[in-house]
Amino acid sequence: MDSKVIKTSKAEEAALENILLVSSSPHIRSNESVQRIMLDVIIALIPAIIGSVYFFGLNALKLILISIVSSVFFEAIIQKAFKKPVTIKDLSAIITGILLAFNLPASAPWWLPVIGSAFAIIIVKQFFGGLGSNFMNPALAARAMLLTSWPTHMSTFTGTRPDVVATATPLAIMKYGMTADGAASTTVEAATSASQSAGAELPTLMNMFIGNIGGAIGETSALLLLIGAAYLIIRQVIDWRTPVFYIGTTFIMLMLLGVEAQFLPYHMLGGGLILGAFYMATDYASSPVTPIGRIIFGIGAGILTAIIRVNGGYPEGVSYSILLMNVATPLIEKITSPKIFGEVK
């Protein structure tokens, strides 16, 4: 037996005292790690990445890669500049890169994700203290910035055909209506009649579900995004509460606001709702940590999304809703502090 039976000599005991680690309990830790969680999110996004390349071609892949590389690059550079430890190993910058690219149209120029990721990583993430301290979702904040600064680049969507013809997203079709030559009609009545008369312009629900429609790179395929989301929920990376309450509330609110039943499925599957609800509203740093807070966050984002879609100036509304709820998060967290076990009031 290769045991080292302890002798009681003073010297050996003193040696042992120098070896033994003394620390506070617990003495074992789970194998959860920040890196593992981020890796799970990346894994969950892979089906949608592959789908985006399939639907939008290599330009989508190019934008995604540029976005990832520049996010990681800016994270490393800014941490070096601030003389902070470089934490690109935690993989979170990669996720920001992917999500940012997912929000771009496939026809976007190459420099759009570069500027976007600089803004997301440097301003939104690192200026506020890095991973876990950013109060807004970096990718969404960057998207909003890009949309304000380069509205045309950000909202010229291409279809999924290889000849890359400019097209409109289903939600835009529903909101503005769309004549055969692509001119938007302005009134709601016109929209309804236009979309009815030009029914061929609205894609089939099946195409919407699998993602064969116009839109931002990563938001179109509900199916592939849901596969990834299921993985994240099973792995307990995200809480089901936020997305379920978000999407559920959007549905109910749209109904209450008088959206016709036949359009509701388009609203559910389009406009980045699935991407936003499962991958952005669940961002740890910018959403509440309390279980009830997460429900309120979902409901709030759902109400806002429905209102923006029906009454606002944009057809989509997911990003602004989430960003607004991000700002409200500290307050939500405060009022949803759980009642502790055995609390006596």
Added chain:
Amino acid sequence: MKLDNLTFNGGVNVPHYKGLTEKLTLEKALEPEIVNIPLHQHTGAPCEPLVKVGDKVKIGQKIGQSEAFVSAPVHSSVSGVVKGITRMAIPTGLTVNCVIIESDGMNELYESVKPKGSLEDLSSKEIIEIIKEAGITGMGGAGFPAHVKFSPPSDKKIDTILVNGAECEPYLTADHRLMVEEPEKIVIGLKTIMKAVGVDNGIIGIENNKPDAIKALKEASKDEKNIKVVSLKVKYPQGDEKRLINAILGREVPSGGLPMDVGAVVSNISTTKAIAEAIIEGKPLYERVVTVTGNGINEPKNLIAKIGTPFKDLIEQCGGFKEGAPGKIIMGGPMMGLSQYTIDIPIIKGSGGILVLTEEEAKPAPIEPCIRCGKCLEVCPVKLQPLHLSKYSLKGMFDKTEKFHALDCVECGACSYICPAKRPLVESIRMAKREIIAKRKRNR
């Protein structure tokens, strides 16, 4: 009433690591040459020595006691000669007076160690006196004197005695083995407590991962209509008193309160067995089951060890350390146990285990910033918000930690265990608790 798979809210699944010892029958440890018996191994006042250097003592002879109500006497675990009374480090981290006794190997019993008569003939008062004289304390770790627990103030109506067979700490199997091997004694112990406190409802709760223990106790208690055995879902910290009460009785011990505030008294398995022996054999608490285990030890065992036996002796009997240096030595389990800087310390009444982790296992993980994943909140059985408590504590904002109920933390470690960023959550909350209590004392 539901009797199976009972549980509480929150908590976390931890790996059990019980396979190392759960099938190993109890074994008597070798007779120690020297025992160092601490005069203060319980919650409450320290004992004064009743012996002096050179005195001959026998097993079970009282060698220390205190006049205070909240205290428990200590007894010699060997027959032999008192070699000294000096201050020594003990596993709780304190340095206290210890009586050093050299064993003569004769194992002579002291005259007072004899059966105390049948339970039917003893009054509640007499039982409590026997328990007190036997020096019985909570053997699950806290070391609270049993006779105090069993004498609640008259305005607290107790209706149920719970025996805690959860043993939710990974690695430890001392209680498990006792349940399998001595279930009759546990039932007698429970009946004794029921009589002492004057209630006729006793429940033994056991985690589902010990089916043999559940079976043994069901069998042993089948003729007792006032005693029930219930199974508990395997989840950490199921063995925490308040979690156990919540799971079995559905009651919530109020913040800052005690089990007796909701009509319950909880007793640990080892304690319950010791109580039975105090009645039927007149045996004071001078030995206990210690699980010596971990990947850093050659032959893990469940040993019946005398109080005062040096850790060193038991480790040696278990084949010593495995090749390579041990990384950490812990008294108790890995979730709440205390790490030690030496093995020159004695087994005390609350030592359920000696756990030796390898260097690899003991390596601390690098700490990263909190990513606000909310997992610590999810697992906290008290529904605290460890991330905020910890943040405020590390910033020295202890008033804030008080508002966030730091004092309700049971220090179970579930939050630190789960945290993906490996934040020092319990550590910092513990610090906040100390500060809050110190401040309250200053302001008094």
